[in-house]
Amino acid sequence: MKIESVDFFYLSMPEVTTAADGSQDALVVRVAAGGLIGWGECEASPLVSIAAFVAPMSHGACRPVSASVLGRRLEGPDDIRAMAADVAYNSMDLLQAAHTWSGVEMALWDLLGKARGEPAWRLLGYDRAFPKVPYASVLFGATAQETLERARAIRAAGFRAAKFGWAPFGASLSGDIDQLDAAREGLGPDGILLIDAGQIFGEDVEAAAARLPAMERNRVTWFEEPFAGEALEAYGALARRSGAVAIAGGEAAHNRFMARHLIDIGGVGYIQIDCGRIGGLGPAREVALHAAAKGVTYVNHTFTSNLALSASLQPYAGLEAHRICEYPTGLQPLARDLTVERILPDGEGLIHVPDAPGLGIEVSAAALETYRVPVEIRVRGKTLFSA
């Protein structure tokens, strides 16, 4: 097969707020080759990722992502890896390229899986896919009382695990302690409790460490992204004193190096990879195998549609011991409507990685129309993008 076209669909809710809710817009990628279609999703900032695909070349090491994709051969996984290497080299000085390529790479696995009648996880080298324990991923309430209610609702919905994240966490120590107590109370004594600080402490190890006693008392399983994504020294310093609370991070990784460093230098116990940022399924699987070898647990990161969710599960589908998975709840209508198929917990509350060919998730043509954001990019009077 030859890659004939790569199309981008910028979708958005009518209004986007400053909430840390990644399901408010989406950039869907459609790749066509050999009469087949593959779907992927880039995370985030659709306009900028589109620009990184169509931009004029600045020089040989700053070419648009399209230069390493269009017209290329797609017969097997090695062809995807070859394109990934070319994007890394040819778009070395184009920072956004990794995010753009991530959605394209996903779509290539989807397409290749459909051509072979195999799920993507099998193409990645796994013999079977193990079910995962989903954690409900929600934002902290504005008050501890709201968080208590959210935690109770999650428990009532049958989830065994829940993650609370972002503001107002980090604003004050006493407020954070109230939030942690509320989350544990609402979730009940047996629930797995996860906390996401959303990088609020920058590099301030002491500020983050001040939250540890209340986390230990509330049996928090992981303390996620206390620091900026690349603050390896701060991660390492906190990990050395965090006791029973593991440190988690990695969603910002836009290449396999960053994830490896968080494991090897940052001392995280959980490495969280967003396939829409790290360059897709290939590098994510590399990170999963590295994590497994180092005794670190791999976890997907995803906060958008079920297409991105399926992609995020593939790289560790075959790793039985890596059980927990992020499962966004409270998605915006756009993210819910985007996919024809849904990934829903079974009777025991477990998530199954799709075993249909590719990513196993088709995109709704109606949603592409309903939520479409018209975009036009013109350079030197020539239309580089219009949709």
Next chain:
Amino acid sequence: MKIESVDFFYLSMPEVTTAADGSQDALVVRVAAGGLIGWGECEASPLVSIAAFVAPMSHGACRPVSASVLGRRLEGPDDIRAMAADVAYNSMDLLQAAHTWSGVEMALWDLLGKARGEPAWRLLGYDRAFPKVPYASVLFGATAQETLERARAIRAAGFRAAKFGWAPFGASLSGDIDQLDAAREGLGPDGILLIDAGQIFGEDVEAAAARLPAMERNRVTWFEEPFAGEALEAYGALARRSGAVAIAGGEAAHNRFMARHLIDIGGVGYIQIDCGRIGGLGPAREVALHAAAKGVTYVNHTFTSNLALSASLQPYAGLEAHRICEYPTGLQPLARDLTVERILPDGEGLIHVPDAPGLGIEVSAAALETYRVPVEIRVRGKTLFSA
């Protein structure tokens, strides 16, 4: 003062080739506040960096760079640092933001310097600026013979140091040895010889190490970017066996963490910072002070106009022991014509950091017109950018 406007000028040569020549296009930034104008330059991919300034918000942690800049107060260096922190947090998930912000940040120092009648290096905390020894920065010739001729020309032009880089280096060991011998022969026995591999060896430590004997024999001062920008382990492994040849790197750093890791973990002897990528002068100066404390030499990285050259010199202007500086030669007419002032070697072949207010370099209005690339970005029927 209040930041009233931020304007971008996408400039380009009529034709852009795949040569590793960063002077073929440019993104110039103009910031206006308090009746004054400041100039900066982003590196690279103008269209994508413009998009990162004007893009619609995806969510609270994925806002365009404009959200942390427009309307902000600018009275002193702390205001610039506060904006930098806001960009890092509010645009956390917008990968390109660091490159966009870099040019804006430069322009803010230029503007603040003009308001106070002080050169930027003084605002950065230095009492005086020391002259630098420029190295002529050129690409390898296609053949060893061409490289020999380029090296002879550089010597004849009075340079004491020269850097040769990129393809065909890395294509074959014997070819590389011929190139190294030719560069040394042309430069003469006393010239400082620097080699830039342009990341060609990926993570392959053995392939890079195979070039070391010919480098030692030719007294190469540094071996630059043998590996991908974040391949810290490979850098460290090569540094431990490179003997008299120092390893250099850092131009890809788009935050202070990456540069620090190359020093602390990658074992580089020279840390090369591009102010158009790392977030401007502020983080670059932090890296310079960290390097000095660790016995590592700071070097500017720049391959575009004299505006970017001036910016790149400011963060280590006051560090006397850090003598060498990148000085692009063979610039495209666009990069030459862009600035009213030029930074030229003095009678002894030394470069002086401008001591005029700000960056000390004015942009030519004629060049902005001559090389202008018309761009229009429309989203939802609304023009987000037009120039």
